[in-house]
Amino acid sequence: MHDAHPIEAVIFDMDGLLLDSERLAMEALVAAGDELGYEMPESFCQAMIGVPADRCRAMVVETYGADFPLERYFAAQEVHLRAMVDNGRLSTKAGVGELLDLLDNHRLPRAIATSSSRYRTDHHLALAGIDGRFQAIITRDDVSRGKPHADPYLAAADKLGVAPASCLALEDSYNGIRAARAANIPVIMIPDLLPPTDEMRDTALKVVDTLHDVVEWLTPRLTVRSA
Template identity: 60%
Template sequence: MSNTEKPQSLPIFGVIFDMDGLLLDSETLAMDALVAAGHELGYDMPATFCRRMIGVPADGCEKLVRDTYGDEFPLRRFFDLQEKHLRSFVDNDKLVLKNGVTPLIALLDELRLPRAIATSSSRLRAHHHLKLVGLDKHFPFIVTREDVENGKPHPEPYLKAAHLIGVEPRFCLALEDSHSGARAAIAAGMRVIIVPDLLEPTEDVKENALAIVNELTAVQPYIRQAAGMPIA
């Protein structure tokens, strides 16, 4: 890349997606499951506190809970209960796709652009949820929190995803909804478009994002332009 060439002008050869809150309308379910788990254990755990865990890997969430509720808090039981409640919500047809997912995947298929998922969720949860909504067949590469040593906001999940699809990070577009996920993609040297879900982007994310859009449908023009296609 020349000194005058800006990253925005580079073509896009691969797209890497976050999962929860970006592809799946799952963050509200996860927050409700956290609140329910806290109540079951006799703790008042407000949604405002639970939102702080959005996009954060398990170890970061555990630290946040321990720092807030003390070392005596039944951490393992709490997250087991959260998983139980979330599984119940999901298995009762409360998990749905976010707007714009299906046509965006169709565009990537049309352009034959490789894609991957980089998520802070566990492997079991990620594969279960993706299969449930029929997305598993569209994503041959899924990087979960168990596949890396360092979770988001470290760039490792995005760097590994780029390696798996065989595309240099500077030619990848990352799609994120969370602060930590956006910071991970930016640190990996990727362009990132933010599609906010439960959290508004922070100032540092705003400054470094390629764009902030309301839903995934609005991502299509950026990909078409980068692929040299007419913008519909």
């Protein structure tokens, strides 16, 4: 696939891919439910991973009914998550620094395409100390349709000025994988909380354990590119 299209840019998902934040988000969803007197099983909260906010809201209403205090619930989740993050519980995933250094060395542009809001994205990237390492950041506030639609990835490629087929996407969620492929961007899956399924293995270019594995896969391809 990459013989015809050398890799000219990399587009990253954020939560669960660059940042070890999905566990915190899930814990905050459970805590917000407890605060409002609703039991929110982890399995239900996990089902919302990588899902656009409007669909998450619909899932909650479908499960807990139209009387569920939706706005209060997601506001409480934001407060719980912010407290966890501000108390030092947010960290980058293994291999992030190594991969960004590799891209720096080869002068390869990179972007983020995330389902998080601009506010949360900017705050989390700054706390993680990697906010200045991307040429473009596309959040759910910047597109009309989030993942699994192609819009976030197409917007990121457009901002970088690179054809989608010449980009490489890195994702951990099912909807993220679907969004990248809908944009005609080859994608590698690095699973976080969600295990790879047959669909994901068929859709993704590769499934690897960590970003260290991406560095190993990418290094010879970039060396050939810059030779």
